[in-house]
Amino acid sequence: MPETVQTDVVVIGAGAVGENAADRIVRGGLSAVLVEADLVGGECSYWACMPSKALLRPGTALREARSLAGSREAVTGTLDAAAVLERRNSFTSNWDDAGQAEWVAGAGIDLIRGRARLAGEREVEVAATDGRTLRISARHAVVLATGSAPAVPPIEGLDTVDFWGTREATSAAEIPARLVVIGGGVAGVELAQAYARLGAKVVLLARHGILGSFPEPARMLVAEGLGADGVEVRASASPASVRRTDDGGVEVTLEDGGTVTGDRLLVATGRRPALAGLGLETVGLGTEMLDTDGSGRVAGIDGGWLYAVGDAAGKVLLTHQGKYEARAAGDAIAARAKQEPGSAEPDAWSRFTATADRFAVPQVVFTDPEAAMVGRTVEQAREDGINASETSLDIAVAGSALYADEYRGWAQMVVDEDRRVLVGVTFAGPGVSELLHSATIAIAGEVPLDRLWHAVPAYPTISEVWLRLLEKYGL
Ligand SMILES: Cc1cc2nc3c(=O)[nH]c(=O)nc-3n(C[C@H](O)[C@H](O)[C@H](O)COP(=O)(O)OP(=O)(O)OC[C@H]3O[C@@H](n4cnc5c(N)ncnc54)[C@H](O)[C@@H]3O)c2cc1C
Numbered sequence: 001m002p003e004t005v006q007t008d009v010v011v012i013g014a015g016a017v018g019e020n021a022a023d024r025i026v027r028g029g030l031s032a033v034l035v036e037a038d039l040v041g042g043e044c045s046y047w048a049c050m051p052s053k054a055l056l057r058p059g060t061a062l063r064e065a066r067s068l069a070g071s072r073e074a075v076t077g078t079l080d081a082a083a084v085l086e087r088r089n090s091f092t093s094n095w096d097d098a099g100q101a102e103w104v105a106g107a108g109i110d111l112i113r114g115r116a117r118l119a120g121e122r123e124v125e126v127a128a129t130d131g132r133t134l135r136i137s138a139r140h141a142v143v144l145a146t147g148s149a150p151a152v153p154p155i156e157g158l159d160t161v162d163f164w165g166t167r168e169a170t171s172a173a174e175i176p177a178r179l180v181v182i183g184g185g186v187a188g189v190e191l192a193q194a195y196a197r198l199g200a201k202v203v204l205l206a207r208h209g210i211l212g213s214f215p216e217p218a219r220m221l222v223a224e225g226l227g228a229d230g231v232e233v234r235a236s237a238s239p240a241s242v243r244r245t246d247d248g249g250v251e252v253t254l255e256d257g258g259t260v261t262g263d264r265l266l267v268a269t270g271r272r273p274a275l276a277g278l279g280l281e282t283v284g285l286g287t288e289m290l291d292t293d294g295s296g297r298v299a300g301i302d303g304g305w306l307y308a309v310g311d312a313a314g315k316v317l318l319t320h321q322g323k324y325e326a327r328a329a330g331d332a333i334a335a336r337a338k339q340e341p342g343s344a345e346p347d348a349w350s351r352f353t354a355t356a357d358r359f360a361v362p363q364v365v366f367t368d369p370e371a372a373m374v375g376r377t378v379e380q381a382r383e384d385g386i387n388a389s390e391t392s393l394d395i396a397v398a399g400s401a402l403y404a405d406e407y408r409g410w411a412q413m414v415v416d417e418d419r420r421v422l423v424g425v426t427f428a429g430p431g432v433s434e435l436l437h438s439a440t441i442a443i444a445g446e447v448p449l450d451r452l453w454h455a456v457p458a459y460p461t462i463s464e465v466w467l468r469l470l471e472k473y474g475l
């Protein structure tokens, strides 16, 4: 007989998103059980954001030192790959989640380690890691925060080789001499540059070019940065088949008949919500993408007790947006339990709905140079029926010249001409990631351009690009 447990809310998955949902639920006065099958902290902490950025940052710091006369002369060596890997290990706490589990306990959340699945309305069954089977009844809600799984492309022979996914690439203990990367998305380009800087000879196969969601000039700057580090970017290269070579490496045959060989193959071709094996059929749902509203409530569930947030909801696969969805869902669940006014069907921009998921999503590609974008491209804005204009220029202000000798960067703003507010901004160049939040505030706050004119950028910072953009726009 399974042990039975009663709680207000069960959160399945203790990644960054599940942790935030449970935290908001407890802060809202409810009890929460958080179930985790692997490491508390999830993908971002151990196999994604943190280790990948830890692998990239030393190379960027070195390039920055080399970009200035005076400090350039002080650089006498190359990256110490072993030290970089060691520093990366410290950011993942050597894949030990004791610190995160301690935070969960301190937040008043009950942690159960094991694999959970739905077992009917408001019921969750857990195969606990200590061998017990638990049956948890949730008085108010169940939140799916199970993250995502790699989308493995249907490339002939891929199942016969021992290839890396992003998990293996972010946790590797050594640098392969030759690395072939399939996938020109964010994960592919970041890891291609990280490994090239750590000494690998990298070929990146990007069938539609790199960073498809970014405007062309930003993509070009990143491609040049990759090239400068020796990454061979093969745009339009579509892999047809893969085989193991006699020396233990891999050979990728392209659709045009060409071949590329490496000691390791990294496949970074996107991710899908992790919904398989979750018992969704017990509540009348399939394992295809869930349909959720702004507070994460899953459509088609009587009583609205099932929620999905973060990668599991599949709207925006980014940690910060997932955590934002979790805050909205957690607050909504707690408020709905108390029948708080405005929580049942919240208005846009209420704290119970993740409105920015549609209009103001920021993303940074942590390559060198960086690419940073928030909101819509001009094409997306026009597709959405917005009377959009675009203003773009190279970043060439006193702050950028001081930042690096021969600084090269690009900026673009997309304006809704009817409302005279920003709906999209892109920056590309060294150090631009820290500029992005100014654009996010302008978009989420719908700051009128005539008022934005009065947001004076400090001299001499790269932020002066704002002034140049507004002047070029006509202010
Ligand atoms: C290489 C790489 C780099 C990235 N870099 C960035 C970045 O720089 N910035 C950024 O914003 N985003 C980045 N992302 C995306 C980011 O990692 C994800 O958006 C984020 O991890 C999603 O968080 P989550 O909590 O929804 O899912 P996850 O972090 O995947 O957590 C889900 C958790 O649920 C658990 N789980 C799943 N099923 C069950 C079950 N049945 N029972 C119990 N537990 C279960 C899993 O074990 C896991 O711990 C990156 C992704 C990759 C692949």
Ligand SMILES: NC(=O)c1ccc[n+]([C@@H]2O[C@H](COP(=O)([O-])OP(=O)(O)OC[C@H]3O[C@@H](n4cnc5c(N)ncnc54)[C@H](O)[C@@H]3O)[C@@H](O)[C@H]2O)c1
Residues within 6 Å of the ligand: 153, 154, 155, 182, 183, 184, 185, 186, 187, 188, 190, 205, 206, 207, 208, 211, 212, 238, 239, 268, 269, 270, 271, 317, 318, 363, 364, 365, 366
């Ligand atoms: N800095 C960051 O914020 C960051 C970094 C890494 C990953 N992420 C997130 O993690 C998720 C996964 O990243 P990703 O780069 O794997 O996904 P992605 O969807 O961004 O890119 C996948 C790439 O793989 C290519 N591809 C797909 N199938 C292919 C095939 N059969 N052959 C060749 N190429 C193929 C696509 O054209 C695309 O360029 C994304 O949602 C991303 O936003 C974020």
